[in-house]
Amino acid sequence: MPIKINGIEYYRTNEACLLAGITKNTFLRWVTNGSYPDVAYRDRRGWRLFTREDVERLKAEVNKVRVDQK
DSSP: OEEEEEEEEEOHHHHHHHHTTTTTHHHHHHHTTTSSSOEEEEEEOOOOOHHHHHHHHHHHHOOOOOOOOO
């Protein structure tokens, strides 16, 4: 369930990853190894906050198809 801060809906990491179809550990690994950019917003505790656009961008990354050239 998204939270509202100043009228804007944000999703926490677990929610965003669930909507995108990956685990939180996968997302954190992608951010750590630099293969995916971190989100811009955090709450006062430092927890990541995902906008709807962030969730859609994450979904697009999850559903990317790569063709290996042999």
